[in-house]
Amino acid sequence: DAGVIQSPRHEVTEMGQEVTLRCKPISGHNSLFWYRQTMMRGLELLIYFNNNVPIDDSGMPEDRFSAKMPNASFSTLKIQPSEPRDSAVYFCASSHLVGLGANVLTFGAGSRLTVL
């Protein structure tokens, strides 16, 4: 398996622009997580999905952030409009929901976002 695949790896954009980050989880994993990592706040859970259904979005900072999972193999995290304080590394991770390996997250390589 190729692991969790995120794109783009790096994104530089200007304030006010829309940003879309993409994630392909490991095939067979039915939980998907979006985390944000900054020096100040560390790793923060933004939202997670079980079986494509959003379960907890309490970590989404504000209405400018939205996430979707239209099918088991694809998820997006969208920021519109983007602001400089959104600059961070955004990680997508996936896991099994039950059984051996449940909740052991496999992370993607991350998407480094810079908003100027």
Add this chain to the structure above:
Amino acid sequence: AQKITQTQPGMFVQEKEAVTLDCTYDTSDQSYGLFWYKQPSSGEMIFLIYQGSYDEQNATEGRYSLNFQKARKSANLVISASQLGDSAMYFCAMREKTRSNSGGSNYKLTFGKGTLLTVNP
């Protein structure tokens, strides 16, 4: 309130020696899980080891072991025979219950702030 506390922002160890990275946690759940992840300078997050709250034996994975002291709510990571490649950030994480938009119980991982380990030759 912070659920996972890593009190050591940075640690240094000599190559081939053992090192302990501290982690304490706070939860009222009876069933929970504790994890350690490694993040090298390249940025990826690598799963190292897992300990379930009902596991009586401390978890071990090669040179990694987890010193689980339930009464103290601590889950320290011990790395034996340190190697230069062990230099990285190390994160402790806890699986905890979270609210669900549709009701019921679900789980998420909450991470500590991390400890930067430097292995000196």
